[in-house]
Amino acid sequence: MIYLDHHATTPVDARVLEAMLPFFSERFGNAASKQHRFGWDANDAVERARKQIATLIGAGSRDIVFTSGATEANNLAIKGVARAAEGAEGSEGGRDHIVTIATEHKAVLDPIATLQRRGWRVTVLPVPASGIVDVSALADALTERTALVSVMAANNEIGVLQPIREIAVVAHAKGAWVHTDAVQAVGKVAFDVEELDVDFASMSAHKAYGPKGVGALYVRRKNRDVKVVAEIDGGGHERGMRSGTLNVPGIVGFGKAAEIARAEMPAEATRVAALRDRLLDGLRAKTDGLTVNGSMEMRLPGNVNVSFAGVDGEALLVSLDDVAVSSGAACTQAEPSHVLIALGLSNDRALASLRFGIGRWTTAADVDYAAKKVSDVVARLRQMSPV
Amino acid sequence: MKCSDEVLRRVRDLRRAGSLQGDHVGTGEVGTLDEGTVMRIQVRREGDRIVEARFKVFGCSAAIASASLVAEWLDGAAIEETGTMTPERIVRQLALAPEREHVARMAVEAGLDAVRTAK
Numbered sequence: 001m002i003y004l005d006h007h008a009t010t011p012v013d014a015r016v017l018e019a020m021l022p023f024f025s026e027r028f029g030n031a032a033s034k035q036h037r038f039g040w041d042a043n044d045a046v047e048r049a050r051k052q053i054a055t056l057i058g059a060g061s062r063d064i065v066f067t068s069g070a071t072e073a074n075n076l077a078i079k080g081v082a083r084a085a086e087g088a089e090g091s092e093g094g095r096d097h098i099v100t101i102a103t104e105h106k107a108v109l110d111p112i113a114t115l116q117r118r119g120w121r122v123t124v125l126p127v128p129a130s131g132i133v134d135v136s137a138l139a140d141a142l143t144e145r146t147a148l149v150s151v152m153a154a155n156n157e158i159g160v161l162q163p164i165r166e167i168a169v170v171a172h173a174k175g176a177w178v179h180t181d182a183v184q185a186v187g188k189v190a191f192d193v194e195e196l197d198v199d200f201a202s203m204s205a206h207k208a209y210g211p212k213g214v215g216a217l218y219v220r221r222k223n224r225d226v227k228v229v230a231e232i233d234g235g236g237h238e239r240g241m242r243s244g245t246l247n248v249p250g251i252v253g254f255g256k257a258a259e260i261a262r263a264e265m266p267a268e269a270t271r272v273a274a275l276r277d278r279l280l281d282g283l284r285a286k287t288d289g290l291t292v293n294g295s296m297e298m299r300l301p302g303n304v305n306v307s308f309a310g311v312d313g314e315a316l317l318v319s320l321d322d323v324a325v326s327s328g329a330a331c332t333q334a335e336p337s338h339v340l341i342a343l344g345l346s347n348d349r350a351l352a353s354l355r356f357g358i359g360r361w362t363t364a365a366d367v368d369y370a371a372k373k374v375s376d377v378v379a380r381l382r383q384m385s386p387v
Numbered sequence: 388m389k390c391s392d393e394v395l396r397r398v399r400d401l402r403r404a405g406s407l408q409g410d411h412v413g414t415g416e417v418g419t420l421d422e423g424t425v426m427r428i429q430v431r432r433e434g435d436r437i438v439e440a441r442f443k444v445f446g447c448s449a450a451i452a453s454a455s456l457v458a459e460w461l462d463g464a465a466i467e468e469t470g471t472m473t474p475e476r477i478v479r480q481l482a483l484a485p486e487r488e489h490v491a492r493m494a495v496e497a498g499l500d501a502v503r504t505a506k
Contacts, residue, residue: 047467067418094503139424240500310445311445311451312423312446312447313399314447314448315447315451318390318394318398318448319398319448321397321399347421347423380401383404384401384404384443384445384451385425385443385445385446386427386443386445387425
């Protein structure tokens with residue numbers, strides 16, 4: 001089975017696993033235990049990981065708040081900013097508006113929808129076929145009441161990179177904070193919170209060869225007085241922003257994954273992009289009626305998302321028995337991807353789309369096989385179609 | 388994605404996929420592209436028997452498997468036996484999810500239309 005679904009999750013790097021293992025058994029301390037060596041050791045390991053992650057994104061260690069994953073980090077940033085704004089200003093004359101884009105992950109759109117039900121005004125900006133938001137349109141949507149702009153750094157389906165730095169400039173001009181769901185970008189492409197000037201960034205370990213169940217929110221402390229109210233109370237961990245005993249083995253693994261990503265990212269990005277291009281060339285050589293969804297220029301190196309004319313997406317996916325990719329289709333629920341619909345694709349075309357995610361251990365033989373397999377299946381399904 | 392083993396087997400083994408031409412061929416075609424599924428079943432009749440059955444489908448794995456199963460039932464069947472095909476039998480044999488039951492009805496309808504139009 002060939003795994004080409006690295007946007008969904010990645011395998012844990014052996015070096016990451018090795019770093020984690022002692023913290024399940026002999027070094028099992030609670031990082032919050034201040035009275036003995038077990039706690040000190042765990043705390044040292046957590047702080048080392050915090051430093052490794054902060055270094056990867058150009059932040060200070062104290063800017064990193066550990067969470068259970070990126071969904072929690074997104075919720076903390078979005079709802080936490082909203083609660084801080086509600087507390088600071090009251091409902092009259094305060095900030096009660098959030099701006100985001102149509103191609104965000106549900107882990108951003110759903111918390112924002114919750115705020116909308118609570119009375120917040122929400123602007124969800126459309127995107128063109130490239131998937132890249134028009135910054136001037138975003139600037140036009142901002143008002144003096146905008147509290148937060150949340151735009152993802154890299155899209156999880158189409159891999160498109162957003163102009164976060166430009167977005168931060170226009171958002172800050174209106175006094176709004178900037179949050180970015182950076183789950184797919186961190187460890188894959190250069191991502192520096194100072195260069196991009198973001199106030200919040202959500203991250204997840206398992207998207208970058210770390211373990212599942214651990215993530216982090218970058219919360220800016222430098223230059224701006226960013227305020228966020230905790231979602232989870234109980235013990236005041238993580239400077240009061242996220243209570244709960246820290247997942248020490250997971251955090252250690254996240255730190256090691258960040259250290260590896262920082263060291264290997266430039267070479268890995270080049271290698272992965274070459275494999276991605278080889279896959280796309282292989283598909284194009286063998287199959288007509290193929291469309292790439294979203295910009296190819298502003299894109300994650302390991303991503304390509306393509307639609308195939310004249311085939312049913314679910315039948316395509318089911319037929320790919322030994323190539324693991326993903327699409328918006330599911331056997332029991334043929335709901336098209338909201339991301340592809342936002343780009344302007346028809347339901348049929350959105351459903352007949354595949355997302356390929358190349359990863360650290362993908363080989364040229366893997367992508368050659370996948371290109372042939374997909375092309376063969378597309379040809380077979382088209383031949384079988386009565387229309 | 389979770390499909391039954393029988394659906395997966397039929398999607399990957401496209402026995403009886405194709406078209407029939409010539410005399411004594413009947414065709415049943417149901418569905419539209421707008422609805423997301425188009426199913427065509429064809430049979431060749433000799434006297435009171437179906438001697439050949441083929442199918443073509445644009446649609447999901449459940450649609451492909453349903454048409455494949457109906458074509459298998461029809462192939463070699465006596466005309467009087469064809470009335471025993473029901474959507475319920477397809478749903479049971481393919482372990483279709485409730486959301487997919489409509490493709491079983493389409494397959495039976497296409498199969499019966501093919502038999503009816505085969506002279």
